[in-house]
Amino acid sequence: MKLKQVSKSAWAVVDGSTYGNVGCIRLQEGVVVIDTGMTPPIAKEFRELILQEVGKPITDVILTHYHSDHVFGAQEFKNSRIIASSAMAAMYTQLLKERWSPSGLKEMVKYYSQREPEFRDKLRNLKIISPTQTFEKSMVLGKEKEIVISHTGGHTAGHSMVFFKPEHILFAGDLVFCQQYPYAGDPTNNPVDWMNTFATILEMPIETIVPGHGPLCDKEEIKIQLTYFKALETWIQNQLQKKYSLMKALENKDTSPTAPYMVKADPRLESTIERWYHFYSHTDS
Numbered sequence: 155m156k157l158k159q160v161s162k163s164a165w166a167v168v169d170g171s172t173y174g175n176v177g178c179i180r181l182q183e184g185v186v187v188i189d190t191g192m193t194p195p196i197a198k199e200f201r202e203l204i205l206q207e208v209g210k211p212i213t214d215v216i217l218t219h220y221h222s223d224h225v226f227g228a229q230e231f232k233n234s235r236i237i238a239s240s241a242m243a244a245m246y247t248q249l250l251k252e253r254w255s256p257s258g259l260k261e262m263v264k265y266y267s268q269r270e271p272e273f274r275d276k277l278r279n280l281k282i283i284s285p286t287q288t289f290e291k292s293m294v295l296g297k298e299k300e301i302v303i304s305h306t307g308g309h310t311a312g313h314s315m316v317f318f319k320p321e322h323i324l325f326a327g328d329l330v331f332c333q334q335y336p337y338a339g340d341p342t343n344n345p346v347d348w349m350n351t352f353a354t355i356l357e358m359p360i361e362t363i364v365p366g367h368g369p370l371c372d373k374e375e376i377k378i379q380l381t382y383f384k385a386l387e388t389w390i391q392n393q394l395q396k397k398y399s400l401m402k403a404l405e406n407k408d409t410s411p412t413a414p415y416m417v418k419a420d421p422r423l424e425s426t427i428e429r430w431y432h433f434y435s436h437t438d439s
């Protein structure tokens with residue numbers, strides 16, 4: 155695991171070792187962490203790297219969204235304030251009754267262990283840590299209000315992004331998959347919110363983007379993804395206009411727009427079509 159310095163006061167791990175990328179910002183008051191990685195041992199290593207290389211206590215942890223590869227390390231930061239949007243906290247309440255109930259978690263760990271045997275040990279003592287501080291639309295941190303957290307939705311309903319103003323860095327969470335086909339198949343995915351947020355980001359004074367997955371990038375990456383999303387939106391609307399069923403749309407997937415970075419037959423394309431078909435068949439946009 156390598157903690158890469160992004161700017162004078164910002165760092166990130168973007169080498170894939172944490173699954174979802176993680177990062178941190180040094181303020182005068184202490185360190186603000188963004189996301190925790192996939193497992194408690196991964197988060198522990200990340201926390202120790204921060205203490206060694208950034209050298210201030212961790213005051214806050216911002217969780218961009220509820221996906222396990224971003225939040226399952228949170229128990230390693232339980233002495234810090236855990237910040238998330240209220241929409242995300244509401245999802246936690248629901249998940250703790252279902253997928254994250256004790257029996258649900260057992261099943262989930264079994265599923266992950268089949269994909270990656272090391273998860274059997276690494277997720278053995280997993281505890282879900284709920285946010286301790288929530289916000290509706292946005293929240294600022296720092297004496298000079300250096301950090302702005304905004305609830306964006308898009309990738310998931312409760313998703314947030316983190317802007318570090320003085321150094322023009324955006325921690326985009328899973329709004330940005332850099333040089334990868336994005337995951338847009340979450341049951342709460344909202345492509346309209348996602349594209350609107352891309353438009354907002356393009357207007358912001360941002361020099362470097364820390365994506366949720368893949369290497370550091372800049373606004374060029376957003377332009378590429380936005381162009382693809384717009385083309386896919388048109389294609390989905392076209393399938394709906396022709397009154398094709400979801401099954402028929404899935405059969406037609408080879409006629410959907412060319413996706414940057416997509417590996418052949420990426421199952422993520424199917425999950426995106428499924429979610430967006432459902433989304434656009436329930437909206438007039």
Ligand SMILES: [Zn+2]
Nearest residue numbers: 219221309328
């Ligand atoms: Zn995600």
